[in-house]
Amino acid sequence: MTALLDLPPYDVDAAHKTPLLQAALGELTQHHYQQCQAFKQLINGQWPQFNADNAPSIGDLPFVNVRLFKELRLQSIGDDEVFKVLQSSGTTGKPSKIMLDSAAAALQSRTLVKIMQHWLGKQRLPMLILDHPSVIKDRRNFSARGAGIQGLSFLGRNHCYALKDDMSLDIEAISEFCDKFADTPVLLFGFTFMVWQFVVQQLAHQQQRFQLPQGILIHSGGWKKLADQAVDNFNFKQGVLTTLGVSRVHNFYGMVEQVGAIFVECEHGHLHCPSYADILIRRPGSWQLADKGEIGVLQLLSALPRSYPGHSILAEDRGRWLGDDDCPCGRMGRYFEVLGRLPKAEVRGCSDTFGQGGNL
Amino acid sequence: MSLQVLTPMLVQPTLTKAFAEPSLAFCYALSEAIFADPRSRQFADLAALAFWLRKANIQRLIAPYQQDNLLYKPLGLVFHNTPANVDSLFVYSGILSLLMGNRNIIRLSSRAGGSAMVLVEILTSLADSYPEQVSRLQLVQCEHHAAELSAISAMADARVLWGSDVAIKALRAFDCPAHCRDLVFNHKLSLVVLDASALIAADEQDFVALLDNFCRDNLTFAQQACSSAKVVVWVGNQAQVLRAQQRFWPAFASKALIVREPLTDAEHFDALARAQQLLIQDPSAKSLTICEPMVRVAVEQLTAEQVKLNSGNGLFLELITPELAQLTPMLRHCHQTVSWWGLDPQLVDDWFQGVLIGIDRLVPVGEALMFDHLWDGHDLVLSLSRVTRNKLAKCS
Numbered sequence: 001m002t003a004l005l006d007l008p009p010y011d012v013d014a015a016h017k018t019p020l021l022q023a024a025l026g027e028l029t030q031h032h033y034q035q036c037q038a039f040k041q042l043i044n045g046q047w048p049q050f051n052a053d054n055a056p057s058i059g060d061l062p063f064v065n066v067r068l069f070k071e072l073r074l075q076s077i078g079d080d081e082v083f084k085v086l087q088s089s090g091t092t093g094k095p096s097k098i099m100l101d102s103a104a105a106a107l108q109s110r111t112l113v114k115i116m117q118h119w120l121g122k123q124r125l126p127m128l129i130l131d132h133p134s135v136i137k138d139r140r141n142f143s144a145r146g147a148g149i150q151g152l153s154f155l156g157r158n159h160c161y162a163l164k165d166d167m168s169l170d171i172e173a174i175s176e177f178c179d180k181f182a183d184t185p186v187l188l189f190g191f192t193f194m195v196w197q198f199v200v201q202q203l204a205h206q207q208q209r210f211q212l213p214q215g216i217l218i219h220s221g222g223w224k225k226l227a228d229q230a231v232d233n234f235n236f237k238q239g240v241l242t243t244l245g246v247s248r249v250h251n252f253y254g255m256v257e258q259v260g261a262i263f264v265e266c267e268h269g270h271l272h273c274p275s276y277a278d279i280l281i282r283r284p285g286s287w288q289l290a291d292k293g294e295i296g297v298l299q300l301l302s303a304l305p306r307s308y309p310g311h312s313i314l315a316e317d318r319g320r321w322l323g324d325d326d327c328p329c330g331r332m333g334r335y336f337e338v339l340g341r342l343p344k345a346e347v348r349g350c351s352d353t354f355g356q357g358g359n360l
Numbered sequence: 361m362s363l364q365v366l367t368p369m370l371v372q373p374t375l376t377k378a379f380a381e382p383s384l385a386f387c388y389a390l391s392e393a394i395f396a397d398p399r400s401r402q403f404a405d406l407a408a409l410a411f412w413l414r415k416a417n418i419q420r421l422i423a424p425y426q427q428d429n430l431l432y433k434p435l436g437l438v439f440h441n442t443p444a445n446v447d448s449l450f451v452y453s454g455i456l457s458l459l460m461g462n463r464n465i466i467r468l469s470s471r472a473g474g475s476a477m478v479l480v481e482i483l484t485s486l487a488d489s490y491p492e493q494v495s496r497l498q499l500v501q502c503e504h505h506a507a508e509l510s511a512i513s514a515m516a517d518a519r520v521l522w523g524s525d526v527a528i529k530a531l532r533a534f535d536c537p538a539h540c541r542d543l544v545f546n547h548k549l550s551l552v553v554l555d556a557s558a559l560i561a562a563d564e565q566d567f568v569a570l571l572d573n574f575c576r577d578n579l580t581f582a583q584q585a586c587s588s589a590k591v592v593v594w595v596g597n598q599a600q601v602l603r604a605q606q607r608f609w610p611a612f613a614s615k616a617l618i619v620r621e622p623l624t625d626a627e628h629f630d631a632l633a634r635a636q637q638l639l640i641q642d643p644s645a646k647s648l649t650i651c652e653p654m655v656r657v658a659v660e661q662l663t664a665e666q667v668k669l670n671s672g673n674g675l676f677l678e679l680i681t682p683e684l685a686q687l688t689p690m691l692r693h694c695h696q697t698v699s700w701w702g703l704d705p706q707l708v709d710d711w712f713q714g715v716l717i718g719i720d721r722l723v724p725v726g727e728a729l730m731f732d733h734l735w736d737g738h739d740l741v742l743s744l745s746r747v748t749r750n751k752l753a754k755c756s
Contacts, residue, residue, distance in 0.1 A: 038640040045639035045657075046648040067633040072640060284625040286652035287632065297629065316629060342626045 004303055005107070009115045009274035010331035014324050017275055017333065018058070024303040025061055025311055026052045032309035035076035039064070039309040059280060059289050063299050063312040069096035069257050077101045077307045086147050088256045096257055104307035108260035109151055111304060115274050116155050119250055119264060120216060126181045127156025128174070128212075130190025130199045130219075132163040145191055147256065148220065156187045162199055169202050178210045185214040188246060191221035196236060203243040211245035220252045220262075224341055233269065253338050257310050261302040263336075270327050270335035277302040279336055281321050282314065295320050295339060316342050363508035366468070366480045366499040370491035373498070376461040378432035378745055379422055383459050386486070386493035388415045390455075393482045403475035404580060405448045412731055413455065421733060422459065425741055432745040434461030435541070436517030441467050441504075441531055443523035448475045450499075452731050453520045453543075453740055458497050460745040465512055468501045510534050518744065521545065543743050545736050548696035549667045552577070552589035552725060553684070556596025556604035558702030567607075570701055571615045573726030577699055579616055580729060582627055583672030587697040587721070587728045590670040591662065591677045593687060595703060601680045609651050616653055623653050627673035631655045634669050638677075641665050645677075662690040684711040691718035696736065701725040 004020040012020075030052035032039045043050055047062045068074060075082070077099065084105050086098040100108065129149060136146040136153075153159060160177040164170045177186075190199065195217070203209065217240055226236065237249045253271050254262035261277035273279055280289055281296035290296035298319040305311045318339040327335045376383065391413035400406040411417070425432065438457045442450040450466045457464050468476055480499055487494040502508060504527055513519065513534035521528050522545040532542065552574070562570065578588045594601040616622075623631070635655045638645040644661035654674045659666065666677055681687055684707070695718035700708055712722050720737045723730070733740040 042636055042639050045646060046636065048647065065629070065633040065636050067629075068636055068640070071637055284628040285623065287628075287650050297625065314629075314632070318625070342629055343624070344626060 005111065005276055007275045009118050009276070010272060010333060012275045013332045014334075017278075021276075021278060021301070021303060022055055022058055025058065025301055026055055028303065028306065028311040029056075029061060031306065032076050032311070036074060036309050038072060038074055039076070058278060058301060061301070061312045063314045064309055065314045066096070066255070066257055066316055069098065069308075069310070070094045073097060073099070074310075075099040075308045081307070086256045086259060098256055098259070098310065099308045101307045104305070107304055107306075109154060111260040111274075111276060112151050112262065113154060115262060115264065116152065116218070119218070120155060120187055121185070123185075124155060124157040125185050125187040125216075126158040126160075126177070127153065127187045127189065128160050128162055128177050128215075129153070129156075130162045130188060130195045132165050132167060133161045134165050145194075145221075147259065148191070149189065151259070152187075152189045152218065156189075162190075163194075167198050169199070169206070169208075171206075171208065174210060178212060182211060183214070185216065186212055188212070188215050188217040188244070190217075190219055192219045192223060192236070192251065193221060193225045195219050196226055196231060196239065200236075200239040200243050204239070209243055209245070213245055213247075215244065215246035216248040216250070217244070217246050218250050218252065218264075220254060222341070227340065255300075255313075255315065257313055258300050258302045258305065260304045266327060266329040266331060266335070268327060268329050269337075270322060270329070271337060272327065272329075272331050272335050273333040275333065276304060278334055279319070279321065281319060281336075284342075287314075290321075292321050292323070297342065298336075298338065318342060363500050363502040363506055366501055367483050367494060367497070368487045369495040369498060370487055371495050373463045373492070373495040375434045375436065375463060376492075376496075378434065378460045379426065380461065382490070383461070383493060384415075384418060386490045387413045387418050387455060387459070389486060389490065390482070391415075393486060394479075397478065397482060399475075399478050403448075403478065406475050406478060408729075408731075409448050409451055412452070418459075422741070429750050431748045431750040432460060432741075433748060434463075435744060435746060436462065437512075437515055438462045438464045438518045438520060438744065439467070439512050439516040440464060440520040441523060441527070443469060443527060448479055449522060450476075451479065452733075453522075453744070454497055456733060456740045457518075457520070457744045458493060460741065462518075462744060463496045463498075465498050465500060467504075467509065468499060470501055470503050504530060516540050518543065520744075541743070543738055543740070546694075547667070548586040548694055548720075548736070549591070549670065550587050550589050550697035550699070550728065551591045551593055551695060552728075553593045553595060553687075553698055553700040553703065553708075554604070554608070554725075555702030556594050556600040559604040559608060560600065562702070567611070570725060571612055572619075573701075573724075574612060575615055575619055576726060577728035578676075579623075579674075581672075582623055583674060583676075585672075585729055587699075588672060589697075589699060589728065590672060590675070591659075591666065591679060594678060594680045595682070595684060596680070597682060598680060605678070609654070609656065613651050613654060623674050628653065630671065631673040631675040634671060634673075635675050638665060638669050641669070662687075662692070662695070664692070667692070667694050684708070685714075688715055691715060693718055695719055697721040697723060697728055699723050699725045699728045 004024050033043055043062050081101040082099050083102040084100045088096040136150050160173050162174050240246050240249055251265040252262045261274055263271040265271050278301045280299040282299055283290050283296050298315040298317045300313045300315055302311055319336055321336045324334045325332050391410045394400050394406055394410035440450055454464050454466050513536045516536050518541045520543045521531050525547050528546050635648050635657050638657055642663050642665035644659045644663050645657050647658045649656045654676055657677050659677045659679050698719050
């Protein structure tokens with residue numbers, strides 16, 4: 001397992017990765033079974049035949065529906081070991097609560113750094129944060145946005161926030177940043193919707209343009225709000241290029257329930273699994289594995305989560321698996337696309353009174 | 361959103377006599393108008409409503425109340441609250457209240473849509489021909505905390521409250537006159553009882569009929585109707601039940617996949633999430649089996665967690681009991697309809713007579729969704745009127 005986590009993120013092909021990941025995930029399943037009573041009840045109820053000692057294949061691993069992290073406090077550590085509680089942004093309904101001990105927090109940020117260094121290089125780059133400074137204020141209860149910014153801040157230096165607390169552009173700060181670092185590689189980071197709404201659109205509206213030709217924008221957080229405005233990845237990249245002069249743009253997919261081993265978009269627009277993580281697609285209803293290319297629900301696997309049973313999660317997102325080890329970008333591992341959140345289940349009618357007109 | 365009035369009020373609404381001819385004529389006209397609207401074919405609830413409003417059915421329904429010696433008088437202003445998840449539910453209690461001569465204000469949720477909006481259009485189209493009746497059936501839409509609701513409640517002579525437990529508690533907190541009566545229809549959970557040995561022995565024809573009826577009761581609205589069963593109670597010993605399950609579920613699953621509109625991906629996801637949560641939170645939940653398009657969870661008891669967590673969408677809880685008597689102590693007030701199949705009717709009847717807590721309704725499988733004016737323990741006709749004696753009491 002240690003060996004797996006020490007591997008570079010995108011150099012390991014399936015033949016080498018599968019046995020390592022399988023062993024790591026089997027061991028984690030066993031670990032959580034012993035340490036988390038709720039997880040144990042779930043396994044006993046849904047996977048009574050499960051036996052970690054038989055090195056189950058990845059497709060046979062139990063998975064936890066992501067919604068359980070909103071409804072229950074799931075942890076494999078004692079209350080006194082909780083070092084940090086991560087929370088999802090929870091725009092709708094209850095937020096997820098993810099319990100990390102200090103080892104988990106360290107492993108998660110170390111892995112995140114390792115993955116991001118692949119895209120950014122080992123040097124810490126001057127960093128323009130496309131958000132406002134107070135988003136990271138509460139250190140005990142991080143919002144997903146705060147945690148994301150906090151996590152990625154390690155990769156930068158000379159941090160500069162592009163927005164003021166009232167969400168208006170801090171033109172002065174951005175200008176100063178651009179003047180200073182126009183000729184060097186810089187890192188820009190923000191949440192997809194925030195980048196679009198409060199930076200790209202505001203700059204366009206004010207007819208302001210900046211030039212960061214060596215900039216790399218990393219962004220995440222989902223496309224739903226942008227899809228509502230009919231903005232796709234192409235429009236997004238165009239907007240970023242026009243207003244900020246940044247042509248290297250990488251989206252990443254990840255969630256607070258599985259921080260650390262994130263899935264970054266390559267130059268060909270594909271999300272890539274790092275060595276420490278994988279994805280499966282399941283068919284809703286039968287929950288059997290789907291074939292390559294088939295749209296289904298994403299199951300996320302990660303060798304990281306040890307303090308809470310989040311190593312195998314059924315996400316509430318739809319997606320499609322596109323290939324393994326053969327992306328034209330040359331990176332090894334599985335690559336895929338995310339096709340948005342499952343629509344909310346509609347309450348179709350308590351319909352106490354809905355008859356069938358059957359008294360014929 | 362503040363209060364919006366959805367239907368026209370062409371005349372000032374006034375109370376009328378119970379079962380007045382023009383009120384009855386309005387019901388029949390509404391029935392015909394719904395049948396004539398092509399959209400009634402898209403919405404199963406509208407077709408059922410139109411069927412219920414037919415003259416033959418309404419006459420049958422009111423006949424027992426038209427006795428010489430009793431006289432029914434209106435209550436006055438009746439406020440109806442309908443929950444967000446129910447589209448045309450309001451019409452049943454609304455129409456019965458209209459027939460009793462009351463003036464009605466019916467609140468649709470701000471999220472109401474679909475067939476409710478079709479009904480608003482149909483009612484509006486009837487306003488010219490039936491101005492008096494349409495004005496007594498006034499539909500409004502607002503948030504459940506709107507200030508106008510408090511004002512309506514303060515004038516109400518009765519309140520008909522359909523909704524979640526939380527919504528009902530919030531609505532009952534509004535002030536109302538001392539004489540105001542509340543009719544409450546809160547969150548409920550229903551059961552279906554199947555006899556294992558009868559199921560094993562059933563011939564193909566009976567078995568197929570059972571599958572059809574079970575499908576209609578429990579999958580029509582993605583199992584979300586209060587009267588759709590969320591719990592399957594198998595009567596028999598373990599071995600019999602196992603055989604019955606082996607015959608029933610695969611057959612039902614393939615039928616459900618072919619006949620019914622399939623559950624949406626989000627509904628499947630929800631069912632699985634709830635099932636997993638039950639395994640963790642409900643100590644009586646023992647195992648989970650995926651049987652596309654259903655999720656089955658074996659339970660050993662009926663519990664409060666099941667009532668809270670099972671929102672349908674194809675999630676069936678299964679309980680095995682050697683006989684019905686063992687079920688009785690597990691029943692709670694929230695257990696509403698028992699639909700049953702395969703048992704000796706006399707046995708079922710005897711059992712039901714002895715049930716003192718829970719179960720408002722006992723119907724054969726296939727009739728779970730049929731509206732009855734006896735609902736959740738209320739007689740809606742009686743409850744929406746004042747019953748008086750018709751003839752002068754004789755002096756002795």
